[in-house]
Amino acid sequence: MDIRETDSEYVAATYSRFPLTVTGGQGSVLVGDDGRKYIDLGTGIAVNTFGMCDGEWVEAVKKQLDTCGHTSNLYYTEPCAVLAKMLCERTGMKKVFFSNSGAEANECAIKAARRFAFRKYGDESRSTVITLKSSFHGRTVTTLAATGQDAFHTEFGPFTGGFVYAEAGDLDGLEALCKQGCCAVMFECVQGEGGVNALDADFVHGIFGLCEKYGILTIADEVQCGNGRSGKLYAYMNYGVTPDIVTNAKGLAGGLPLGATMFGERAADIYTPGSHGSTFGGNPICAAGAVNVLSRIDDDLLAGVVRRSEIIRSYLAGKPGIVSISGMGLMLGIETVKSAADVITYCREHGVLVLSAKNRVRLLPALNIPEDLLLRALEVIAASAAE
Numbered sequence: 001m002d003i004r005e006t007d008s009e010y011v012a013a014t015y016s017r018f019p020l021t022v023t024g025g026q027g028s029v030l031v032g033d034d035g036r037k038y039i040d041l042g043t044g045i046a047v048n049t050f051g052m053c054d055g056e057w058v059e060a061v062k063k064q065l066d067t068c069g070h071t072s073n074l075y076y077t078e079p080c081a082v083l084a085k086m087l088c089e090r091t092g093m094k095k096v097f098f099s100n101s102g103a104e105a106n107e108c109a110i111k112a113a114r115r116f117a118f119r120k121y122g123d124e125s126r127s128t129v130i131t132l133k134s135s136f137h138g139r140t141v142t143t144l145a146a147t148g149q150d151a152f153h154t155e156f157g158p159f160t161g162g163f164v165y166a167e168a169g170d171l172d173g174l175e176a177l178c179k180q181g182c183c184a185v186m187f188e189c190v191q192g193e194g195g196v197n198a199l200d201a202d203f204v205h206g207i208f209g210l211c212e213k214y215g216i217l218t219i220a221d222e223v224q225c226g227n228g229r230s231g232k233l234y235a236y237m238n239y240g241v242t243p244d245i246v247t248n249a250k251g252l253a254g255g256l257p258l259g260a261t262m263f264g265e266r267a268a269d270i271y272t273p274g275s276h277g278s279t280f281g282g283n284p285i286c287a288a289g290a291v292n293v294l295s296r297i298d299d300d301l302l303a304g305v306v307r308r309s310e311i312i313r314s315y316l317a318g319k320p321g322i323v324s325i326s327g328m329g330l331m332l333g334i335e336t337v338k339s340a341a342d343v344i345t346y347c348r349e350h351g352v353l354v355l356s357a358k359n360r361v362r363l364l365p366a367l368n369i370p371e372d373l374l375l376r377a378l379e380v381i382a383a384s385a386a387e
């Protein structure tokens, strides 16, 4: 069977895949069906926190697979409880709802914010959620509405109502929207799909000040920037703030589908039995993978993320064809004179896999990528940019 031909014929054409079939790999090295090895700086879009087929993670997941797979949420299971406790202890949050993806984690947060306002004001007059321009919050009809990028909206309307967009950095604009009546401000501390933009500290503090002033919730979408990627466990921790709701997915289970919506003090009791649910959410196998991932994101590992980030920045800064570097930790965007697409192609042809976000080359390597591999990949990126 020709895999690419069969895939193109039968899989819905939503992805323009690169001409590469991945057959396996280990850590930060992927293997293609051409037998070639590739240094992976994309990790399945910030999902494979410790790279492909990480030994310890595989062991933890296999053990759970052999013990207790799926049960539904009608029963208690150990990994789900352990993971929720771990997430709360590491963040100070009070409750966690588990789902399967980032979009669902955000849906859960949006529903919660609306219910919060409904209970406070007795009607739906404050149901609007403010999000930011250039944000990305998912592909469902509601999370697309939350996504502040017109490009994703064309031809899919009508959308769920109740979303308005503020410009990142514009506190006056944000306050004007707050005054119109809303229930929450939702933001990514580091916008991923929007081009790898870390929000300014003043702006983030401003969001929290306004939410306090207007009695509304802060929702940090940590789906991409969370789970150690920013150099702290969650990116909001770099800003010294505590959101009311934190949404989580991509890297959480290290390669398995798991979403989590975490609720702080003010939001902990919004959901009551029967008011929300998920068939797969908190599945023991995914939760066991996540327990392994979270238990390994310790101070040492985070220091390694910061060190690798500095290696990347200092290696690429000022090299020919490199215009600027944005982002935080191991979530970096590189603006090149050449188009991002051309850099991606050159890199792949030279054995390095990188991503793009808007006009930038996006790097999301494994948090434990060996530094020699990282340097080899950087040589290729620099050569591509200089060409």
Ligand SMILES: *Cc1c(COP(=O)(O)O)cnc(C)c1O
Residues within 6 Å of the ligand: 100, 101, 102, 103, 104, 106, 136, 137, 138, 139, 188, 192, 193, 221, 222, 223, 224, 225, 249, 250
């Ligand atoms: C990827 C992403 C989502 C959507 O996650 P899915 O698992 O694809 O539904 C939401 N928010 C952010 C910030 C993301 O990067």
